[in-house]
Amino acid sequence: MDNHILEVSNLHVSFKTRNGEVPAVRGVNFSLKKGETLAIVGESGSGKSVTAKSIMQLLPKQNTIIPEGEIRYEGKDLLKFSKKEIQSIRGSDISMVFQDPMTSLNPTMKIGKQIMEGLSRHMNLTKKQARERAKEMLELVGIPNAEARLDAYPHQFSGGMRQRVVIAIALACNPKVLIADEPTTALDVTIQAQILRLMRGLQEKMDTAIILITHDLGVVANMADRVAVMYAGEVVEQGTLDEIFYRPQHPYTLGLLRSMPNLDAPRTEPLIPIPGSPPDPATLGTGCPFAARCPYTMKVCHDHNPDYTAVSGTQAVRCWLQDERTPDEHVPEVIRKGRQTSEIAADQAAIDAAGGVPV
Amino acid sequence: MTHELKEQHTTNAGQDDLLVVSDLKKHFRLNRKTVLKAVDGISFSIKKGETLGLVGESGCGKSTVGRTLTRIYEPTDGEIHFDGLKLKGRLDGKTKKRINRDVQMIFQDPYSSLNPRMTVSEIISEGLVIHNPNMSQKDREKRVHELLQLVGLNKNHAGRYPHEFSGGQRQRIGIARALAVEPKFIVADEPIAALDVSIQAQIVNLLKELQEERGLTYLFIAHDLSMVKYISDRIAVMYLGKIVELATSEELYEKPLHPYTQALLSAIPLPDPEKERTREQIILSGDVPSPTDIPSGCRFRTRCPFAMDSCAAIDPEFREVEPGHSVACHLYDEEIMAKEGKELKTV
Numbered sequence: 001m002d003n004h005i006l007e008v009s010n011l012h013v014s015f016k017t018r019n020g021e022v023p024a025v026r027g028v029n030f031s032l033k034k035g036e037t038l039a040i041v042g043e044s045g046s047g048k049s050v051t052a053k054s055i056m057q058l059l060p061k062q063n064t065i066i067p068e069g070e071i072r073y074e075g076k077d078l079l080k081f082s083k084k085e086i087q088s089i090r091g092s093d094i095s096m097v098f099q100d101p102m103t104s105l106n107p108t109m110k111i112g113k114q115i116m117e118g119l120s121r122h123m124n125l126t127k128k129q130a131r132e133r134a135k136e137m138l139e140l141v142g143i144p145n146a147e148a149r150l151d152a153y154p155h156q157f158s159g160g161m162r163q164r165v166v167i168a169i170a171l172a173c174n175p176k177v178l179i180a181d182e183p184t185t186a187l188d189v190t191i192q193a194q195i196l197r198l199m200r201g202l203q204e205k206m207d208t209a210i211i212l213i214t215h216d217l218g219v220v221a222n223m224a225d226r227v228a229v230m231y232a233g234e235v236v237e238q239g240t241l242d243e244i245f246y247r248p249q250h251p252y253t254l255g256l257l258r259s260m261p262n263l264d265a266p267r268t269e270p271l272i273p274i275p276g277s278p279p280d281p282a283t284l285g286t287g288c289p290f291a292a293r294c295p296y297t298m299k300v301c302h303d304h305n306p307d308y309t310a311v312s313g314t315q316a317v318r319c320w321l322q323d324e325r326t327p328d329e330h331v332p333e334v335i336r337k338g339r340q341t342s343e344i345a346a347d348q349a350a351i352d353a354a355g356g357v358p359v
Numbered sequence: 360m361t362h363e364l365k366e367q368h369t370t371n372a373g374q375d376d377l378l379v380v381s382d383l384k385k386h387f388r389l390n391r392k393t394v395l396k397a398v399d400g401i402s403f404s405i406k407k408g409e410t411l412g413l414v415g416e417s418g419c420g421k422s423t424v425g426r427t428l429t430r431i432y433e434p435t436d437g438e439i440h441f442d443g444l445k446l447k448g449r450l451d452g453k454t455k456k457r458i459n460r461d462v463q464m465i466f467q468d469p470y471s472s473l474n475p476r477m478t479v480s481e482i483i484s485e486g487l488v489i490h491n492p493n494m495s496q497k498d499r500e501k502r503v504h505e506l507l508q509l510v511g512l513n514k515n516h517a518g519r520y521p522h523e524f525s526g527g528q529r530q531r532i533g534i535a536r537a538l539a540v541e542p543k544f545i546v547a548d549e550p551i552a553a554l555d556v557s558i559q560a561q562i563v564n565l566l567k568e569l570q571e572e573r574g575l576t577y578l579f580i581a582h583d584l585s586m587v588k589y590i591s592d593r594i595a596v597m598y599l600g601k602i603v604e605l606a607t608s609e610e611l612y613e614k615p616l617h618p619y620t621q622a623l624l625s626a627i628p629l630p631d632p633e634k635e636r637t638r639e640q641i642i643l644s645g646d647v648p649s650p651t652d653i654p655s656g657c658r659f660r661t662r663c664p665f666a667m668d669s670c671a672a673i674d675p676e677f678r679e680v681e682p683g684h685s686v687a688c689h690l691y692d693e694e695i696m697a698k699e700g701k702e703l704k705t706v
Contacts, residue, residue: 189627241632267590271564273560275561
């Protein structure tokens with residue numbers, strides 16, 4: 001457990017609205033190791049950005065409530081930090097790359113100054129040293145002619161270049177955790193490939209842990225070590241990259257993977273969409289939030305939200321299909337098949353061999 | 360003349376072409392000195408009932424092509440043959456009205472493309488009021504209900520306002536509006552880009568079903584190449600205002616010829632970890648040049664890993680190198696490669 005640099009446990013976040021409190025994040029758990037990339041995937045409104053922003057404490061104080069939960073960074077609970085303490089962490093230990101490079105830079109400030117801002121605040125550098133470091137950072141993220149570019153304004157850069165600058169700012173103080181919220185969504189594919197390669201390269205060099213928030217499963221497959229799938233404010237499934245893509249256990253994960261066209265499949269096969277649309281967080285009942293769209297719903301799904309069940313040492317899922325009381329014939333082939341090939345099968349075999357007693 | 364043009368500019372021209380575009384240009388004058396060449400001479404044809412995918416990065420002019428075909432923009436130059444009509448220069452009122460009816464558009468952003476102060480019924484029937492003025496109120500209402508049903512909504516939705524719907528539902532309303540006047544040709548400009556992954560498949564399936572039922576012809580504009588491959592029969596790849604490659608979608612993915620197409624395809628991250636780990640990515644350096652200042656010769660040469668001297672001097676011709684597969688690149692031109700003293704790239 002000690003090598004976990006960031007641990008989020010049972011995090012709840014609600015917003016005060018005119019119609020009462022609306023839960024956006026409902027009991028999220030995940031952890032992050034040094035140098036690892038965790039992808040958080042989910043649709044808009046699933047609470048992935050809110051989770052990220054609550055780690056950075058960037059949510060508006062006046063209408064955000066965090067009734068429960070812990071966000072432990074190097075063992076200390078960030079939620080208990082004072083404003084000053086959090087400011088010393090934000091931008092130096094944990095930093096963030098936002099989706100839109102057009103709006104996350106200050107248009108009236110020179111690029112160099114924007115990079116130097118964090119440096120002089122967190123690293124006690126003189127102006128000259130900070131400028132030198134800012135230049136290095138621009139070179140590191142692949143901006144040619146860095147010295148001269150320090151005195152340019154954001155509007156003089158293209159979208160891809162701006163996102164490089166944002167990454168340079170985020171990495172300037174050697175953060176241990178980088179939260180990237182849809183870092184390439186606003187960019188074209190060829191530029192996206194450049195930025196993703198850049199992020200991977202920098203991660204190797206600096207051993208940064210990355211939380212990558214995205215809805216693009218391609219980007220996930222390209223970048224992540226582990227994946228957490230969010231739906232309606234909950235992590236419904238979590239596992240290693242291969243587990244999530246090749247042995248998905250939650251019907252929602254399965255649905256997401258199936259609704260993407262496979263480049264190798266013939267075009268005549270229709271896509272299998274997930275019917276309906278995501279639920280309104282204000283009107284969630286007590287049941288599983290995915291029940292209304294799930295093809296394998298049982299009676300229990302509408303009334304009770306399933307617990308988080310581990311299906312392997314690294315994979316866990318929130319679904320009634322995993323419950324041992326669910327009759328085997330009700331569990332769809334794909335999920336059963338996935339389960340058999342997973343480590344569980346091996347575990348189960350060991351148990352069977354020992355005469356039904358867990359070894 | 361018509362026939363000649365078809366022969367000259369399109370790959371599989373024939374009687375069943377609904378749309379033939381020859382050397383279409385759309386330039387925007389920004390100020391006295393600068394002209395933005397958004398679309399700079401493109402030719403293609405679309406058969407009846409076919410879907411042509413148009414892909415490229417932002418700023419390559421793909422949306423401008425769609426908007427020019429729907430006559431939101433007047434083309435600067437070039438000729439369009441649509442369903443027996445020759446569209447060139449200013450159109451007379453009658454032709455314009457027919458185009459406005461036969462060519463419809465589905466927009467990218469379902470939030471800004473529906474008037475928030477109109478009910479769904481008003482939005483859908485607006486075209487009917489203009490193009491079928493003799494239709495009775497009651498018939499019109501009936502038609503709106505049919506259309507709502509067709510796109511997977513129901514008649515109770517007719518009296519509601521756009522803000523009461525989710526993104527996917529709004530896109531369905533946009534589709535119903537486009538279908539209301541029974542168009543022959545639909546330009547879908549990134550119709551799924553603003554939607555969530557789980558909803559995208561719903562809309563793509565709907566578009567495909569409607570095409571089969573009604574024999575619609577689509578121009579499907581997108582930057583998401585995996586969806587484009589799925590929906591399109593043929594795909595045209597645009598770069599800086601020109602089509603650089605055009606082929607059937609299978610062919611384009613299996614055997615991309617133009618270096619830009621190759622890079623574009625290799626840049627799409629695939630939702631398959633095994634493939635992502637093993638495949639070679641071609642990463643292009645730099646950004647797309649500004650369309651106000653297009654490089655000489657081949658416009659891709661500034662980012663092309665294979666650029667030669669001839670690329671700066673001569674603009675490559677867009678020609679068919681294999682039946683149904685056209686490309687604009689010197690690497691496949693015998694003469695130029697001989698001059699460069701290099702080996703011809705085999706197709």
